[in-house]
Structures are given as C-alpha cells and as structure tokens.
Amino acid sequence: MEKIKEAKSSLKKARWARKVSDEALDGMLEHATFRSDSRKSHIFRLGDPSSRFYGLLSGQVRLTIPAETGDEFIIMDVTKGRWFGGTSLTENAPRTADALALVDTEIVEIPASVVRETAEKFPRIYKNLFAEQSLYVRLLCNLMASMLFFPLKARLANRLLMLIVLDGRREGRAAYLETTLSQSDFAKLVSGSRQQVNRVFRQWNDEGIVNFADGQYHIPSVKRLFVESKSTAP
Template sequence: MNFETVIRQCAWFNGAPDSAFETLIEAARLKRFEQKKYLYRLGEEGEFVYGVVSGFVRIKISSIHGQEFAITEFSCNAWLGEFTLTNQPARMFEAQVLDNSSIIQIPKRVVKTLAEEYPVIYQYLFLAQAEKTLQMCELLGGMLFYPLAARLAGRLQWFAQHYGIQTDEGILIDKKMTQQELAELARGSRQRVNKIVKEFEDEGILILTGQKYLVKNMLALKAKTQLKNE
C-alpha cells in the first residue's frame, strides 16, 4: 500500500474534501524507523500523528519504575498518536516500532487546522477514540476476570485475525513471536505461558513452527477464551 492511499483511507478524515487530503499529503513525510525505536515515549507531548505503511508498532503502558504492559499492535493502514492533538504529554502510553517500519508523520498543527475548518474530522476522531476506549475496557475486563489460558487464547485469536494467512493446515500467524512476548501480552510468566502453549499443542489447537504459530482449530482456540462455570 502506498503513501497517499494510507492517508486517503484514514477513517479520521472521512467526509473531508479533496483539498484537505491534498494538504495532508503535502505536509506528510514518510520515515523509516528501525526495530525497537520509539515514536513517542512517556512524558513526551508529541508533534505528529502517525500512519503505518509497513511494519508493526506496539502500544505499551509504562510506569516511571520501568514496568511495561503491552496493550495492542498496529500494522499497515493503522493510525495512532491522536493524543497529541490535546497538547498534553503521553502520560502512560508509549509507541515502539517492532520491526523495521515505514511510517507516515503528519504534524499535529496541520491536522488541528484542518479539523477547525472541517469539524467532521473531530467527529470521526471521536468515533475512533470511542472504539479504542471500548477495546481498552474489554482488555481490562480480561486482565481482571479471566485466567491466563483464556487471556493467552484471546491474544492468539487477535493475532490470527489481524496477521493470519489461510493455509491448507490452518491459519498461520505471519508474525514472529517469542513466548516471552506472549507472556508480556497476556500478563503471565514465560514458564506458565510455555506450559499452556504445550497444552494447546497437545490438544491439536495449534503448533509452533520456528517463532510463528499455526492455528489448526480456530473454534477450539475461541472456546478457550470463554469462562466456564465449574
């Protein structure tokens, strides 16, 4: 997907006229970020919004003591950094590039100026933020009330939906992940996650090939995300 297409398909700007898109495209810059680099960090106000052309970006909650909790990931055609439009620093969230990635930067002043001229942009920004808030509530509910196996199954299901490739044997999650990464995403220890993955393998739900997971039984994986009455 090319630079201009990612901008024109951004849901934030639905309803804006062609002239607004031309302004965005003219102001935008395509930058290459190396793996592990940050788009913004805790306490930084930020000057840009970002659109992912290729690669992956992980959103994390970080504390001043160095503790981290991975929330979600963004890939091609996703947008982030809208908090910068409030002129407030990133109080908890950080955005880290996972792979070498091509990412669009648009100065927040350009977006704010266009939104003042075309208020429909604020409407769609609000809808996008509401959707993220709902996702955050679902994640919080999972962390509070679901056991580790259900949380892990939910994370794997999410990756299969976003990065899955259908094969003759099942759905291949086309993204390398270590069990340490999965443990961080599911809020469990690597040892416990390793044990649960082995149980999923024994049940024929998935297999691990290298650092990629092949989901052989999506219905069974989905069932693992459900709470059961004992």
C-alpha cells in the same frame, strides 16, 4: 513524490480516513514529513508532548507503558499501514505510552493541528476518529478486565481476539492472524511465562481452537476463542 503516494495509500486504508475526500487527504499530506527510525529507537516516550499523528509505512512499533522498576506493560504492536498517537488529535496532553521501533521503520507524521483543521472542513474525519477511539477504548477496557480478573488462558484468548480485530482477517466464523509476535512476546502480553503460554497453545492446537501453520494463526471458530476468553478455569 513516491513517499507521498505511499502515505496516501496508507491513509485511504486507515479506519479514520475511510470515505474521506482526496481533497482532505491531499491537504493533510501537504504538511506531512517523513522520518526513519532505527531498531530499538523511541518514536516518543511516556510524558512527551503530543503534537503529531503517525502512520507506519514499514516496520513495526510497540506501544508500552513503562514502570520505574524496568518492567513494561505491552499495549499493542503497530504494524504497516496502521496509525498511532491519536490522543494528540483531541487534546495537547502528554503521551500516555512509549512507542518503540522494534525494527527499522519508515514513518509519516502529520501535525495534529493540521488534522484538526482539516476535520473542521470535513466533519467525516471527526466521525471516523470518534468511532476509531471508541473501538480502542472498548478493546482496552476488555483487556484491562481480563488482566485483572481472569487466569492466563483467558488473558491470552483476549489478546488474540484484540489482535484479530485490529490486524486479522475474518472468513465467516473463522479468522486468520499473521503476526511476528513470538510466544515469548505473548508471555509478556499476558504477564505469564513462555512455558505457560506454550502449554496453552499446545492445548488449543489439540482441541482445534487455535492452530499455527505457515507463519499465521488460524482460528477455526472465533466464537470458541471468545468462550475461552471468558473462562475462569486455569
């Protein structure tokens, strides 16, 4: 019962479930199951059948695209309260990424068929899911353009902006971001080296663009970071 309450609380905070009736949420959660995944275990892999939608109750999950060479491209890290695996909600296509538990995790999963059936009765779910997926597509398109055409500093700025949208807190022109990503992780996110990333963060700190203190990044002006994301200067 306690896990159901926690899952419902998580659902209520999710963008795709906002303003959805308790009747709809309770109906979906009647079919929910819970699982525990240990650190470094896969929730799913690239190419697996996609039949379930996942909510993260605790822990952290990394979504990546693996290569046969052993390299990987990090899409994003999923944090507590976020939902992932949404491609299964529109079609029975194979998974397009790996999902790896970075730490011990607790997950609630709902069959995609149940979400679709509930959405037929409560169309707001489809409206919200459409908006949610549109947001992710925009963010990923911006990310791909950045990775292909811009220097490391712009790629790093773009990643930070993406994280702010998904997990940050806005206060006027400023933003705050709490993340467990290390600078080595950021280096993987932007296909650079840790030394390069450290150099950019030091420069941004000196210029008052990004400061790190008390376990969180403070961006005094999101507009200035956006300008950095469009810069072609190395």
